Amino acid sequence: NAGVTQTPKFQVLKTGQSMTLQCAQDMNHNSMYWYRQDPGMGLRLIYYSASEGTTDKGEVPNGYNVSRLNKREFSLRLESAAPSQTSVYFCASSEGGNAPYNEQFFGPGTRLTVL
Amino acid sequence: KNQVEQSPQSLIILEGKNCTLQCNYTVSPFSNLRWYKQDTGRGPVSLTIMTFSENTKSNGRYTATLDADTKQSSLHITASQLSDSASYICVVNRRGSNYQLIWGAGTKLIIKP
Numbered sequence: 580n581a582g583v584t585q586t587p588k589f590q591v592l593k594t595g596q597s598m599t600l601q602c603a604q605d606m607n608h609n610s611m612y613w614y615r616q617d618p619g620m621g622l623r624l625i626y627y628s629a630s631e632g633t634t635d636k637g638e639v640p641n642g643y644n645v646s647r648l649n650k651r652e653f654s655l656r657l658e659s660a661a662p663s664q665t666s667v668y669f670c671a672s673s674e675g676g677n678a679p680y681n682e683q684f685f686g687p688g689t690r691l692t693v694l
Numbered sequence: 695k696n697q698v699e700q701s702p703q704s705l706i707i708l709e710g711k712n713c714t715l716q717c718n719y720t721v722s723p724f725s726n727l728r729w730y731k732q733d734t735g736r737g738p739v740s741l742t743i744m745t746f747s748e749n750t751k752s753n754g755r756y757t758a759t760l761d762a763d764t765k766q767s768s769l770h771i772t773a774s775q776l777s778d779s780a781s782y783i784c785v786v787n788r789r790g791s792n793y794q795l796i797w798g799a800g801t802k803l804i805i806k807p
Contacts, residue, residue: 583737610793612793619799620799621698621783621796621797621798621799621800622738622783622797623797624794624795627793627794629793635793637794638794669737669738671737675792675793680726680728680743680745680787681787681792681793682728682740682743683740683795685737685738685739686737687735687736687737688735688736688737
């Protein structure tokens with residue numbers, strides 16, 4: 580079991596470039612999430628997918644789009660990268676639904692720098 | 695406003711010593727509180743979860759407490775080891791909002807030999 584995997588691990592973009600961050604989980608979880616983590620701040624939810632076929636905005640969705648490709652995969656797209664999007668991005672998954680406590684399991688993160 | 699505040703921001707202790715990390719929250723209505731450990735360059739990993747009715751829960755050398763009346767939680771680490779060096783994050787779940795958690799900024803703990 581790989582758990583939650585993310586690609587790439589590191590990425591440098593120029594302002595205005597686009598890219599897609601990939602995430603996959605092999606735990607048969609229903610729910611998946613994208614967060615960003617900035618120094619001195621708690622994780623902030625960008626988008627989440629409660630179940631396959633649904634996506635919802637989180638706290639900081641502007642400048643991002645997501646696709647729940649299937650039950651395993653959830654991608655995050657930056658259409659026109661800005662320096663303010665320099666951050667560490669984490670994907671997570673959880674059982675979702677009525678699962679008690681709904682623990683989230685995290686991937687290793689993608690470190691993105693926008694110049 | 696729903697918030698989670700942790701203290702201290704950072705802490706340095708010697709290997710073998712004990713320490714206590716604090717978490718205060720203003721989240722309502724409360725469902726549960728979870729402590730995560732995040733090693734440098736890795737994603738967070740859950741250490742323990744506290745529900746409304748639980749006061750104390752241990753996981754090896756980690757002991758979490760919850761006082762739902764004062765809206766405070768603590769994480770006590772006993773006989774610290776070098777591998778305990780990490781950030782410890784307190785996360786609160788609002789009742790009825792399973793997907794959007796309230797995250798603290800974390801306490802960065804450094805264990806020195």
